Amino acid sequence: MLSNKKTLEAVTIMGEVFPDATTSLVADSDFHFLIAVILSAQATDKSVNLATPALFARYPTSKELAQATPNEVEEYIKTIGLYRNKAKYLVQCAQALEQKFAGVVPQTLKELMSLPGVGRKTADVVLAERFKIPAIAVDTHVSRVSKRLGIVRQSDDVLTIEQTLMKKLPKEIWIAAHHRMIYWGRHQCMARSPKCITCPLIDLCNFGQKQLKQ
Structure with missing residues (x-):
């Protein structure tokens, strides 16, 4: 050792x-970065960055995404691995953000991990990249x-x-x-x-x- x-x-x-x-994921807000990290699971950052511009334009905040159906979201992320499951998670995550955090991405590990589709790794990445909170x-x-x-x-x-x-x-x-x-x-x-x-x-x-x- x-x-x-x-x-x-x-x-x-x-x-x-x-x-x-540094991170190679491209996003213009805390919410969009969270979405990008969820999408990057078992997928390349390159494939995520190719798909997210249209996705982000269609759903600028969690409010719009929370009102979508997984089938609608799937159309934007079909090129990304496990896109069907990820579409469900994205909608559920947006709904939880709206219901529990007034659409604001939380800044603690526990709160982030309470969101659908967000595991410890995703939470750590968001804390580090968007809020500069030390994490590995x-x-x-x-x-x-x-x-x-x-x-x-x-x-x-x-x-x-x-x-x-x-x-x-x-x-x-x-x-x-x-x-x-x-x-x-x-x-x-x-x-x-x-x-x-x-x-x-x-x-x-x-x-x-x-x-x-x-």
């Missing part, structure tokens, strides 16, 4: 390689990179990974660390064919060293 010091060193190097790592959202990239580097155990679940990263990293870099690890997973430490031979973290990474020996 990497120590706190080595974990910070790894994330610092990631930041040097990807100094501009754990997606497949963050999970893979954390396990390969030995920051966490291979058997750790998403919540344990999140809690371990928060313990090992200073709070002021949680948001940046989340983005750096996503970029690392996308461009350096991919699920298939990771670039171990050119990786600047190879000295810290048992997984990478084993790959080079094969």
Whole structure:
């Protein structure tokens, strides 16, 4: 297991390689960003960004979306994976926002997670990106990179990974660390064919060293 010091060193190097790592989802309001994050589950940010301009134009606030039917919403998001389920969640989420929060996206983890379609990862992303509240959202990239580097155990679940990263990293870099690890997973430490031979973290990474020996 990497120590706190080595974990910070790894994330610092990631930041040097990807100094501009940030969210790639495009949205013009807190509500639209929440919708975009819900849509991004098991889908690429690129596919979400292609679909959302028309969706956002049709439903500028939660009030309009709360009055829609899932079938109507489906027409705007058919190119995104799991679009039928997501259409239901979007409508239900908008209705809950209107009923419980007067159409305003809440700024606490508990309140966000009370919304249909919003899990812990989605809530963490919204808190970090829209409200600058320190959080580390754990997606497949963050999970893979954390396990390969030995920051966490291979058997750790998403919540344990999140809690371990928060313990090992200073709070002021949680948001940046989340983005750096996503970029690392996308461009350096991919699920298939990771670039171990050119990786600047190879000295810290048992997984990478084993790959080079094969």
